[in-house]
Structures are given as structure tokens and as C-alpha cells.
Amino acid sequence: MNVFEAVVVGSSAGGIRALENLLAPLPNDFPLPIIIVQHLHPESESYLPKILATHCALPVKQAEEREIIQAGRVYIAPPNYHLLIEEDYSFSLSLEPPVRYARPSVDVMFETAVYAYRDKLIGIILTGANDDGSYGVKKLKQMGGYVIVQDPKTAEAEAMPKSAIAAAQVDKILPIEQVGVYLLQLVNRSLRGGIS
Amino acid sequence: MDDLDTQNIELQLLLQAIHLKYGYDFKNYAKASIKRRILQRLERDNFKNISEMQHKILYDIDFFENLLLELSLNVAEMFRDPPIYLRLRHKIIPELRKFAHLKIWHVGCSTGEEVYSMAILLKEEGLYERSQIYATDMNKQLLKQAKDGIYDIKKLRQYTANYQKAGGLESFSDYYSAHYNHVVMNKSLKEHILFSDHNLATDGVFGEMNLIMARNILIYFNRELQNRALGLFFDSLSTGGFLCLGLKESIRFADCAKYFEEVHKDEKIYRKF
Structure with missing residues (x-):
């Protein structure tokens, strides 16, 4: 039985609107941290937390190195750094080479999240025009976590959700409008011990 | 288990x-x-x-x-984060100008891109001839590459753009000679750079520096090693010396933080008092 402890999200092209959709239904007492890698231009200002905060009842901030991850907060990877999750539930940043042309990379964040949270992790892959995230999804499923993928038909760019679906037996494929509501139900059920 | x-x-x-x-x-x-x-x-x-x-x-x-x-291996870039170099040029260089001799420690120099950026900056500000740059890394293979100063020509467009945003005064192509698929940095840039191996986890102090560039090194360390490294930087700086960290780094958790003044918050430039 999984009692989930964290949510990790990967998105790329078209991701900002998808993230707004994902976060909008979540109440301010949502009990898990949500950690997001959204591909951005390396020199882009870190405006993303501000944009998402206007669509979300939870506090949204850029992840800082050595920061302790707290429940009920939304964290965004800074542009041009990889975001890694330590096993003591804190963040690290790194300038390792881009992975599949991406930095931050969804795969790097997901893989390290799997080492930290093991099977108590929910992974979500949204719209994007590349295959970043599919390796991370594979790792997440190997460890027994739960994976939700945006229905490629509802995605602005379908490559990322499609390759995630091809990489592993994912648990749920949903149109973007339903992902947030489903996440909330899933987490509430898991807290009541109802998911097996 | x-x-x-x-x-x-x-x-x-x-x-x-x-x-x-x-x-x-x-x-x-x-x-x-x-x-x-x-x-x-x-x-x-x-x-x-x-x-x-x-x-x-x-x-x-x-x-x-x-x-x-x-x-x-972590990716290095010439004039990475150009606003840092603008700030160094306009705010820190005028302070350094007061000294007859300058000692600069470039920590974790990797393949050398940022060291050459510093050498170019000092040259353009007329300080290079009285400067000694100590460029260190724990990895001898990377140090060798840094010393050779040979870079992939494909990266030059990005570096040139960075150089211009960093307030460069000349034409960036004056600083290297181009070959088929690579460029070699000018010999004159290397004259005052001493490359040597140094490990922040195990080695000691480097004396009386006026400026320490330690950008994007601490992010790879846990709190304990960050504290050790920052202690080394503190002990290696002369009074009034400057410390420049990476944009996502901070000294606020270190024991020596109280002996530093934050002089340029956004660029993470600190001064020992």
C-alpha cells in the first residue's frame, strides 16, 4: 500500500498552461510537496513561480540548493541548472552537462526523486516536444511509484507524453483538465489507506 | 533492508x-x-x-x-552569467585598482573558460600585468585542458555573445586564433595564470588573495563541506578582499558568514572585513 509523500512533474513545450491546469484544483491544504521541471530558455528570468502562483492556492517558489522540501509547497527548477533531490529530502542544483539537450532535465529530477521517495512518489508527465522524462518514468515504475500522463491528444506537443507512455506501463492517462482533480483524489485515497 | x-x-x-x-x-x-x-x-x-x-x-x-x-565534469562557459562580469568591471575592478599587485584565486577552474574570461577582463582594464591568477582544480586532466586553452569552435558564437553582454571593449576574436574546428586562446592571456591542483575537501589555505572566484563549486557540496570550503576562502582572503560565488549559492549558513559583507546581492559578491 502506497502512502504517497511527493509529486514530481515534468513538462516542456506548452507546459505553462498545462501546469496552470494541473495546479488550479488543488486546495491550500494539499498534503504533499509538488516539484516541477519545466524546460525554459537558459537565460529566461525566473518568472514562472509568479505566473503559477496566480493560478494556485499553494505557495510557489523556485527551488534553492540545500533547501528542505516541505509539504504543501510547489517548487520549480531554476532555468539552466539541473534540479536533484537528496535522500534527506532537500534540493541540490548542478551544472552537469544537459541530458537529452535539457537542463533542467526531467529525467535527472525524476531519477533522484525515485532514490529519495522510492515507491511513495507520484510522477506526472505533461505536454512537451521531446522525450525527456521517459527514462525517469521507467525508473519510477520499476520502483513501484504511480505515474499519470497527460493524454497526448490534449497536449500542445505530444512527443513527451507519448514517449512516457511508450517507456513504461503508466497508471493513468487523462485529459489535462482532469489531471489535477484526479491527483487530489489519488492523494486523499492514499492518505486514508485506500489504494493498493 | x-x-x-x-x-x-x-x-x-x-x-x-x-x-x-x-x-x-x-x-x-x-x-x-x-x-x-x-x-x-x-x-x-x-x-x-x-x-x-x-x-x-x-x-x-x-x-x-x-x-x-x-x-x-561540469559545464563551463566563457563569461557565463554576463551581468557578473559587468558588475566586476564597474564595481570591483575600481577597488582592485588601488593595489600595486593583485592575487586572484580561481577555484574549481575546470576546463578554464572562466579563467580566460577573467584574464580578458583584467587585460581590458589594464590590470593584467600586475595580476597573478591562481587557477586550481582537483582534476589534473581538466587542468591540462584548461592550460591548453583549446575550445570547440561551435561554442564561440555563444561566448562572443556573452562577451559583448559582459561589456567587452574589443573584438572577441582578438583573443584567440581559429583553426579548423577549434580555437586556441592567445598565449599572452596565459602569462599570469598559474594552473595547479587543489582539492577543497582535503587541501589547505591559499594565501592573501584580493579576489576569489568560486562560482558553482559549493552547489556540489553538503553543508559540512560548504562550511569547510568557505572557511578556506575566508582564511585565504586579505582583509577587504572579495569573494564571488555562483548565482544560486550563498554563504548564509557558514560559520564565517558574519565576517563578510554582502556587497552585491544579486551577483553574490561578498567582501571580507
Whole structure:
């Protein structure tokens, strides 16, 4: 039985609107941290937390190195750094080479999240025009976590959700409008011990 | 105890083995990055587990040196974060101008891109001839590359753009000679750079620096090693000397933080008082 402890999200092209959709239904007492890698231009200002905060009842901030991850907060990877999750539930940043042309990379964040949270992790892959995230999804499923993928038909760019679906037996494929509501139900059920 | 716990034991033993055999101490590095890089290598070379790979690491020096390169390679760029160089040029250089001789320590110089950026900045500000730059890295292979100063020509467009945004006064192409697919940095830029190996986890103080550039080094360390490194920087700086960290780094958790003044918050430039 999984009692989930964290949510990790990967998105790329078209991701900002998808993230707004994902976060909008979540109440301010949502009990898990949500950690997001959204591909951005390396020199882009870190405006993303501000944009998402206007669509979300939870506090949204850029992840800082050595920061302790707290429940009920939304964290965004800074542009041009990889975001890694330590096993003591804190963040690290790194300038390792881009992975599949991406930095931050969804795969790097997901893989390290799997080492930290093991099977108590929910992974979500949204719209994007590349295959970043599919390796991370594979790792997440190997460890027994739960994976939700945006229905490629509802995605602005379908490559990322499609390759995630091809990489592993994912648990749920949903149109973007339903992902947030489903996440909330899933987490509430898991807290009541109802998911097996 | 499951496989992941066993793997963590193996990782701990491996880092201990590397330290004992080769002297490189990764035990206080941020674990996630080290673990991911080691597991990537393991997957690529089809080792069954870390213990099997440890055997290879202990008995095959070439294999170890190759792994070491992967563990210490982080992407460097000329004039990375151009606003930093603007700030150095306009606010820090005028302070440094007051000294007859300048000592600058470039920590974790990797393949040298940022050291040459500093040399160019000092040249354009007329300070290079009275400067000595100490460029250090723990990895001798990377130091060799830094000393050679040879870079892929494909990166030059980005570097040139960075140089211009960083307030460059000349034409960037004056600083290198182009060959088929690479460029070689001018010899004159190297005259006052001394490349040497230094490990922040195990080595000591470097004396009386006016400026320490330590950008994007601390992000790879845990709090304990960050504290040690910042203590070393503090002890290596002369009074009134400057410390420049990476944009996402901070001294606020270090014991020596109270002896530094934050002079340019956004650029992470501190001054020892």
C-alpha cells in the first residue's frame, strides 16, 4: 500500500498552461510537496513561480540548493541548472552537462526523486516536444511509484507524453483538465489507506 | 533492508575506497549527483552492482581516471552569467585598482573558460600585468585542458555573445586564433595564470588573495563541506578582499558568514572585513 509523500512533474513545450491546469484544483491544504521541471530558455528570468502562483492556492517558489522540501509547497527548477533531490529530502542544483539537450532535465529530477521517495512518489508527465522524462518514468515504475500522463491528444506537443507512455506501463492517462482533480483524489485515497 | 539500502551501503564503501586508494574525498559531496553519475556509468558498462564496479575502480587506474573525469565534469562557459562580469568591471575592478599587485584565486577552474574570461577582463582594464591568477582544480586532466586553452569552435558564437553582454571593449576574436574546428586562446592571456591542483575537501589555505572566484563549486557540496570550503576562502582572503560565488549559492549558513559583507546581492559578491 502506497502512502504517497511527493509529486514530481515534468513538462516542456506548452507546459505553462498545462501546469496552470494541473495546479488550479488543488486546495491550500494539499498534503504533499509538488516539484516541477519545466524546460525554459537558459537565460529566461525566473518568472514562472509568479505566473503559477496566480493560478494556485499553494505557495510557489523556485527551488534553492540545500533547501528542505516541505509539504504543501510547489517548487520549480531554476532555468539552466539541473534540479536533484537528496535522500534527506532537500534540493541540490548542478551544472552537469544537459541530458537529452535539457537542463533542467526531467529525467535527472525524476531519477533522484525515485532514490529519495522510492515507491511513495507520484510522477506526472505533461505536454512537451521531446522525450525527456521517459527514462525517469521507467525508473519510477520499476520502483513501484504511480505515474499519470497527460493524454497526448490534449497536449500542445505530444512527443513527451507519448514517449512516457511508450517507456513504461503508466497508471493513468487523462485529459489535462482532469489531471489535477484526479491527483487530489489519488492523494486523499492514499492518505486514508485506500489504494493498493 | 531492500536493494536500494544495499546499494547505498555499496556507494558509501566505494567512496571510502576511492578516498583510501586515490586520495579524492567525495564523502561530503551532495550525494544525489554523485550517485546518479556512478549509476549511469554502471548501467552503461553493464556492471551487476556497485561492488563489482568497485573492484574495477581499485585495480584499473585508467578506468578510475575516466570515472573521475565524469564525476568532476561540469559545464563551463566563457563569461557565463554576463551581468557578473559587468558588475566586476564597474564595481570591483575600481577597488582592485588601488593595489600595486593583485592575487586572484580561481577555484574549481575546470576546463578554464572562466579563467580566460577573467584574464580578458583584467587585460581590458589594464590590470593584467600586475595580476597573478591562481587557477586550481582537483582534476589534473581538466587542468591540462584548461592550460591548453583549446575550445570547440561551435561554442564561440555563444561566448562572443556573452562577451559583448559582459561589456567587452574589443573584438572577441582578438583573443584567440581559429583553426579548423577549434580555437586556441592567445598565449599572452596565459602569462599570469598559474594552473595547479587543489582539492577543497582535503587541501589547505591559499594565501592573501584580493579576489576569489568560486562560482558553482559549493552547489556540489553538503553543508559540512560548504562550511569547510568557505572557511578556506575566508582564511585565504586579505582583509577587504572579495569573494564571488555562483548565482544560486550563498554563504548564509557558514560559520564565517558574519565576517563578510554582502556587497552585491544579486551577483553574490561578498567582501571580507
